[in-house]
Amino acid sequence: MIRRFFAGLVVCAGVLLADGGAVQFRGTAGAFEITMFSSPTPVRIGTADLSVLVKKTAGDAPVLDADVTLHLVKAADGKIIEVTAHPTHNQATNKLLYAANMRIPSNGSWRVDVLVKQGANAAAMSGRMFVLPPQPPFLKYWPYFVLVPLLGLLFAINQRLKRQRRNRRLPARR
Numbered sequence: 001m002i003r004r005f006f007a008g009l010v011v012c013a014g015v016l017l018a019d020g021g022a023v024q025f026r027g028t029a030g031a032f033e034i035t036m037f038s039s040p041t042p043v044r045i046g047t048a049d050l051s052v053l054v055k056k057t058a059g060d061a062p063v064l065d066a067d068v069t070l071h072l073v074k075a076a077d078g079k080i081i082e083v084t085a086h087p088t089h090n091q092a093t094n095k096l097l098y099a100a101n102m103r104i105p106s107n108g109s110w111r112v113d114v115l116v117k118q119g120a121n122a123a124a125m126s127g128r129m130f131v132l133p134p135q136p137p138f139l140k141y142w143p144y145f146v147l148v149p150l151l152g153l154l155f156a157i158n159q160r161l162k163r164q165r166r167n168r169r170l171p172a173r174r
Contacts, residue, residue, distance in 0.1 A: 025127030051099040066118040
């Protein structure tokens with residue numbers, strides 16, 4: 001029983017994500033160590049939760065009083081597409097992160113600039129994030145299509161088990 005439980009945990013480990021999602025990039029800029037997370041994984045056209053963890057390079061303590069800006073840039077069809085947000089702790093599930101829900105309008109490779117300011121310290125870091133096209137509706141909503149037949153199957157199994165239990169309790173006729 002315990003082995004099955006741990007085997008299930010191992011199988012599910014790839015699906016489980018931390019509070020901020022999957023790490024997009026990490027690096028050191030000035031006095032800060034910056035890590036950017038994204039959720040859902042993979043990132044698709046539409047709304048994405050982008051989170052930033054800011055730590056001092058001299059220590060493991062997270063920086064909780066910084067001003068963080070996320071700036072996404074992509075060149076497409078001779079035009080520059082830009083999306084900017086100011087992530088906050090209020091929007092984050094994990095209050096050590098700065099988070100923002102950003103609307104990403106197109107797929108492809110986006111340059112992500114993270115700007116951090118805290119007092120006299122300021123730093124900028126850039127990374128890449130790849131955005132996929134939107135998921136087909138059937139793949140997005142397949143659990144809802146499976147739910148009704150699954151509930152019907154479970155009901156049928158329940159009724160069969162009740163009938164078997166009832167038949168065992170009845171005394172044999174002579």
